[in-house]
Amino acid sequence: MKLTGNVLEIRDLVKDFPSVRAVNNVSFDIKRNTVHCLVGENGAGKSTLIKILTGAYARSSGKILLNGEEYSPHSPKNAKEKGISTLFQELNVVDQLTVAENLTLGMEDTTFGFLRKTDKINKMVSVMNSLEPSISPRQLVSTLSVAKKQIVEIAKAVATESDIIIMDEPTAAISESEIARLFKIVKGLREKNVTVIYISHRLDEIFELGDYVTVMRDGKHIDTKPVSEIQDRSELIRMMIGKTVFEVYTPKKDRSQETILQVRNLSNHKLNGISFEVKKGEIVGFYGLVGAGKTELARAIYGADDYEGEILFKGEKLHPSPHKVIEAGIALVPEERRSQGLFTILTIRGNVPVMNMGKISRNGFINSSQERKVTLEYIEKLRIATSSTEKEVIKLSGGNQQKVVFSKCLFADADLLMLDEPTRGIDVGAKSEIYGIIRRLSEEGKSILIFSSELPEIMNICDSIYLLYDGNLKAALQNGYDIDSEKIIHIVTGGE
Amino acid sequence: MSVETKQARKITVGGRMSNESFLTLFMIGVLVVLFGIACAIVPNFYLPQNMLNLITNNWYIIILGIGVTFLLITGNFDMSVGGVIALTGVLSVYFCQGANVSRNVLANGLGLPYGLALGLALLCAMGIGAINAFFIARLKVPSIIVTLGTMMLARGIAQVITRGAQRNTSLPDVFGVVGNIAIQGTSIKFSVVIMVLLVVAAFIFERMTVPGRRTYLIGANAEAARLSGITVGKHITFLYLTSALLAGITGILLASEFKAGVSSRAMGYEFDALVVALLGGVSIAGGFGSVLGMFVGAVILSVVTTSATGLLLSPDWQFTLKGIVTFIAILAQRFALDRRKG
Numbered sequence: 001m002k003l004t005g006n007v008l009e010i011r012d013l014v015k016d017f018p019s020v021r022a023v024n025n026v027s028f029d030i031k032r033n034t035v036h037c038l039v040g041e042n043g044a045g046k047s048t049l050i051k052i053l054t055g056a057y058a059r060s061s062g063k064i065l066l067n068g069e070e071y072s073p074h075s076p077k078n079a080k081e082k083g084i085s086t087l088f089q090e091l092n093v094v095d096q097l098t099v100a101e102n103l104t105l106g107m108e109d110t111t112f113g114f115l116r117k118t119d120k121i122n123k124m125v126s127v128m129n130s131l132e133p134s135i136s137p138r139q140l141v142s143t144l145s146v147a148k149k150q151i152v153e154i155a156k157a158v159a160t161e162s163d164i165i166i167m168d169e170p171t172a173a174i175s176e177s178e179i180a181r182l183f184k185i186v187k188g189l190r191e192k193n194v195t196v197i198y199i200s201h202r203l204d205e206i207f208e209l210g211d212y213v214t215v216m217r218d219g220k221h222i223d224t225k226p227v228s229e230i231q232d233r234s235e236l237i238r239m240m241i242g243k244t245v246f247e248v249y250t251p252k253k254d255r256s257q258e259t260i261l262q263v264r265n266l267s268n269h270k271l272n273g274i275s276f277e278v279k280k281g282e283i284v285g286f287y288g289l290v291g292a293g294k295t296e297l298a299r300a301i302y303g304a305d306d307y308e309g310e311i312l313f314k315g316e317k318l319h320p321s322p323h324k325v326i327e328a329g330i331a332l333v334p335e336e337r338r339s340q341g342l343f344t345i346l347t348i349r350g351n352v353p354v355m356n357m358g359k360i361s362r363n364g365f366i367n368s369s370q371e372r373k374v375t376l377e378y379i380e381k382l383r384i385a386t387s388s389t390e391k392e393v394i395k396l397s398g399g400n401q402q403k404v405v406f407s408k409c410l411f412a413d414a415d416l417l418m419l420d421e422p423t424r425g426i427d428v429g430a431k432s433e434i435y436g437i438i439r440r441l442s443e444e445g446k447s448i449l450i451f452s453s454e455l456p457e458i459m460n461i462c463d464s465i466y467l468l469y470d471g472n473l474k475a476a477l478q479n480g481y482d483i484d485s486e487k488i489i490h491i492v493t494g495g496e
Numbered sequence: 497m498s499v500e501t502k503q504a505r506k507i508t509v510g511g512r513m514s515n516e517s518f519l520t521l522f523m524i525g526v527l528v529v530l531f532g533i534a535c536a537i538v539p540n541f542y543l544p545q546n547m548l549n550l551i552t553n554n555w556y557i558i559i560l561g562i563g564v565t566f567l568l569i570t571g572n573f574d575m576s577v578g579g580v581i582a583l584t585g586v587l588s589v590y591f592c593q594g595a596n597v598s599r600n601v602l603a604n605g606l607g608l609p610y611g612l613a614l615g616l617a618l619l620c621a622m623g624i625g626a627i628n629a630f631f632i633a634r635l636k637v638p639s640i641i642v643t644l645g646t647m648m649l650a651r652g653i654a655q656v657i658t659r660g661a662q663r664n665t666s667l668p669d670v671f672g673v674v675g676n677i678a679i680q681g682t683s684i685k686f687s688v689v690i691m692v693l694l695v696v697a698a699f700i701f702e703r704m705t706v707p708g709r710r711t712y713l714i715g716a717n718a719e720a721a722r723l724s725g726i727t728v729g730k731h732i733t734f735l736y737l738t739s740a741l742l743a744g745i746t747g748i749l750l751a752s753e754f755k756a757g758v759s760s761r762a763m764g765y766e767f768d769a770l771v772v773a774l775l776g777g778v779s780i781a782g783g784f785g786s787v788l789g790m791f792v793g794a795v796i797l798s799v800v801t802t803s804a805t806g807l808l809l810s811p812d813w814q815f816t817l818k819g820i821v822t823f824i825a826i827l828a829q830r831f832a833l834d835r836r837k838g
Contacts, residue, residue, distance in 0.1 A: 355725055
């Protein structure tokens with residue numbers, strides 16, 4: 001039997017934190033068996049709302065009705081029992097177990113503590129087969145791609161008869177072809193009596209996938225509409241940030257002919273004979289799917305990984321160690337800002353100067369007034385939203401954290417900046433600010449390499465575009481001249 | 497000043513106390529309270545001489561605590577310091593003892609000049625530090641395993657050299673000087689002066705120097721530190737060598753004080769050094785802590801154990817007492833830090 005009506009009704013929901021009202025009188029309904037998208041900038045209150053729904057936070061006031069009944073989970077486990085499962089960015093699967101074991105994890109049938117084989121597992125496996133037949137239940141989860149691990153989790157949620165599956169940016173870490181498969185599965189969930197709450201920063205996905213969209217801004221509910229009633233991206237963006245953002249590439253008029261970086265025949269465990277050159281002031285984009293070797297290329301140039309071949313910077317050979325590479329004048333904004341870029345338990349002041357301590361010290365002694373001045377300078381220059389130089393970085397939002405990573409690299413006084421996924425997980429407003437910073441740097445004569453799996457990003461700001469596939473450099477394009485996004489996708493997915 | 501115009505935009509510069517300073521102040525508060533209680537209930541606790549003893553009787557733990565604290569801040573343990581004390585003490589004696597002076601094996605040493613003997617002993621101590629650094633920084637073996645290994649290795653060598661006992665004969669008179677001289681007219685020993693100088697130096701290193709800052713960066717995120725151009729392995733090596741050197745100095749001072757190289761010397765000191773660092777708010781997770789906090793932690797421990805002795809509690813209770821104090825301190829710090837966040 002197919003039910004209709006509202007599966008979830010949120011009424012006057014409020015969540016207060018000591019210093020801020022994160023969710024402010026939010027009310028909206030979610031229709032049964034739809035894909036309901038939730039969008040908003042970082043800090044708009046989406047995450048808090050989701051955490052209330054999954055039982056991680058207790059609400060301050062307001063009402064939530066699930067299937068018409070009062071719903072107030074006291075823990076994530078309790079939320080799951082009541083019918084709301086969540087697909088977090090950090091997947092909840094155990095790599096060392098098989099797919100079948102993962103499916104029944106936490107609900108095994110036992111006799112006196114010993115595992116018992118029952119029908120449960122067959123039911124689980126058949127659900128999974130209906131979603132994605134290529135996954136074998138006996139396979140170890142560690143052998144699956146991120147996308148397939150997500151499918152295992154979705155199967156588990158469907159088999160346990162969840163009414164709602166919340167998906168928090170499921171496409172952030174998977175490739176375009178895997179995204180297509182995921183979308184097919186998500187669309188198919190409507191037939192299985194499952195409602196999906198879908199959160200993503202990629203607005204195109206909302207048009208492709210969503211039935212309804214709810215926009216939040218500053219903790220408030222802005223609007224809930226059928227997606228078919230929304231004209232285009234910019235209408236959605238206007239609702240999200242209350243102002244219009246333009247993303248158009250304008251080719252540079254005069255370009256320098258001075259070569260700053262030469263990479264010759266670079267190879268390692270992942271890369272295959274890569275050669276290219278970068279001019280002064282040029283913005284070069286490396287585009288490819290996850291696993292194409294973008295991060296590996298950045299890390300090799302930076303000296304963080306071993307390689308064969310030759311890299312010349314300003315005519316001199318680079319020594320393969322980050323310490324030497326930074327001294328030579330190259331800085332990297334790494335892929336994972338929290339685990340590779342930031343010292344999150346330290347303050348902004350503790351983070352900003354670390355790549356160039358010599359500039360704020362004399363004979364090894366730190367000049368603390370200069371240190372504060374520099375930190376303040378970057379807080380203002382990059383408009384980092386903070387009340388103090390002494391705020392721990394962990395307390396900043398994702399976009400502001402990324403700006404701290406940028407400050408760190410800019411303070412290194414590098415002539416070449418490498419940016420690995422510079423806007424991942426960042427809201428639209430912060431994104432366009434970061435693009436602005438990149439353009440300004442290029443005008444100042446700095447060369448920039450951008451490694452990204454977002455094509456719009458590459459097409460918006462890069463002068464030259466290099467396409468990577470499976471560790472090989474497949475094509476070199478000049479932006480602004482006969483750029484064909486379909487052809488690009490064709491190449492980076494392995495086409496000739 | 498330009499800073500003042502910028503404050504108009506309401507970005508404050510500095511001003512807020514760091515969590516480290518906050519915790520240190522908090523632990524000083526705890527110390528004052530404990531001290532007050534002890535003065536009230538323990539006979540003669542308030543006497544100036546006793547107060548002085550609280551610090552001076554602990555000089556060796558505090559010196560060890562400096563190295564252990566910095567390593568903990570980088571997220572690494574050093575459990576070898578007790579063994580290094582025993583080894584350096586025994587070696588300094590062995591190197592100084594006259595050669596072929598007696599039929600007793602334990603009375604015969606190498607007969608080296610005093611200065612050379614000490615220098616060599618310190619070098620051997622740093623050799624243990626170098627082994628630690630090699631396995632931890634180069635081979636990436638967890639520090640707790642490596643330093644437990646060198647702890648036994650160092651003490652083991654000391655036992656072989658002393659045949660499981662001690663060497664205390666045929667030593668030149670000069671050997672007993674550094675460990676026993678005191679500031680004229682007081683009971684403050686040279687060792688205590690060294691401890692105070694080292695604490696001051698460590699404080700300056702921690703707060704004002706680039707390598708001091710590096711210590712925190714490595715502890716906060718070693719991978720980000722590497723990608724920010726910090727040579728992590730080199731710095732860890734430097735800290736292990738320093739920690740071993742500090743333990744070596746302690747070993748020589750203790751050997752001189754007793755004019756003997758004892759293989760069982762400083763048994764369990766590595767745990768005492770760890771406990772005072774934890775009492776002082778140093779985080780085992782890395783990236784957090786201070787030498788001043790460690791110093792306060794050492795005095796707190798001293799107050800508690802001294803009061804216990806003053807109350808005629810049997811010495812058998814010392815360990816239990818240390819355990820309880822550690823737990824209470826950890827709870828108090830957790831409570832204080834949580835309050836501060838809110």
